[in-house]
Amino acid sequence: MAIFKNTTGKLNKLNILPLDKEKALQALVESNLMTALDLHFLASEYPTTFGGRIDTLAVDLNGAPVIIEYKRNKNDNVINQALSYLKWLRAQKSEFFRMLMIDKLGKAVADSIQLDWNNPRVICIAESYSKFDMDTVEVVPLRIELFKHRFYEQDIFSLEPLNVPDAQAVLLPAVAIPKDSKSVGAEESLATVEALRSKANEATRQLFDAMQEQILAWDESIEEKATMLYVAYRVSKNFAEVHVQKNQLRIHLRPMEYNDPRGMVEKIPDGYNWTMNRRVYLGNGEDLDYVMGLIEQSYQSLL
Missing domain, CATH: 3.90.1150 (Aspartate Aminotransferase, domain 1)
Structure with a gap:
């Protein structure tokens, strides 16, 4: 997507700049999660029990857990990696995620968010995607969102959504939750x-x-x-x-x-x-x- 600067009626195209450091993209997005994606930041490089680390862990305004992975080069299989982390997350109890929200956001903010444990999201952020990537998200019945980033001269940054997945596409088994729990149970997913x-x-x-x-x-x-x-x-x-x-x-x-x-x-x-x-x-x-x-x-x- 070309970006132009209007200078007294004349459009000048801004040049795309290379990413200086691998961690620069992740740090920029994490420090601006609410502004860029309407997400509450929870953790960076969050460790899983099988040795991997989730790049960014967040929760959206509707209470859905969000896993963010960044594709730093053409060979990164970022979608499959993110889906592996999603499998791990789903194997955990919702109470674990609720406690993480309280720890990172404070009880008042955490209590204002109705946790939607049965409808998680995966966000992938990359400079480009292959046809294989696009075909994968089209056929997998999960909330996988692809964003393309660009750095431009004059400190311009863009984050462009490439697909708009169905918010109800994910069909995962309901988790039994006590009636007095603040987590969202199967009846609330309806x-x-x-x-x-x-x-x-x-x-x-x-x-x-x-x-x-x-x-x-x-x-x-x-x-x-x-x-x-x-x-x-x-x-x-x-x-x-x-x-x-x-x-x-x-x-x-x-x-x-x-x-x-x-x-x-x-x-x-x-x-x-x-x-x-x-x-x-x-x-x-x-x-x-x-x-x-x-x-x-x-x-x-x-x-």
Whole structure:
């Protein structure tokens, strides 16, 4: 992907620079995980019991464990290596991962994340991929995401998603978890948009349907995913999280300054440590177009 700098109306192409050190890419991504990928960083070079080390271990905003591996040269079989680590992770107990989250993020942040142990993600970051790599992620029924990185002159860095896997593609056996556990059990993996929608009265369901139709019409790459708490809309990251209530929709948006002359966007206090820390309510059809404009600003910030 060519990158250009606009200098008084003239486009100048930026040159791609080689990666100076193998660890430079990993260090840069890890120190900017939330900004780049909406992930909470948990550990670097995390040791497994069979001797390997996971490059980066993280958890996403929906509570799914995330394994990140970096392909540093053409001969690295990064996808197979990541899948081996995923097999190891799945063999562990969810309580192990919960304790790691508490240790690294603090109890308040960890408790705000509903662990989705049955829907892990694998992210591979590389300068390029082979046809074999692309074919592998297409046929393997797991959440494998490929990102291509580039370093450009003038300290420009890009991270481009090459595929958008189905958030529900992974079909792994459910893990039996006690009812009083905070981890997500098999019954919680069945969250659907319709189940959340059914919480609302008829007027609010109609608002949700109108909002949903407009969001999904913006771009075919927009994903819709139901969690136990909300319906998420995302491209590379979440741009809207819709909490369906009986008489209104509570919509969380990305942290940014909005063009909001009516002052409907509220900032959630920093003490909550929420990434999607802007909030707006939609309770009647008269506000629909205005609120859709706010949601679109959140979406546009990711493009």
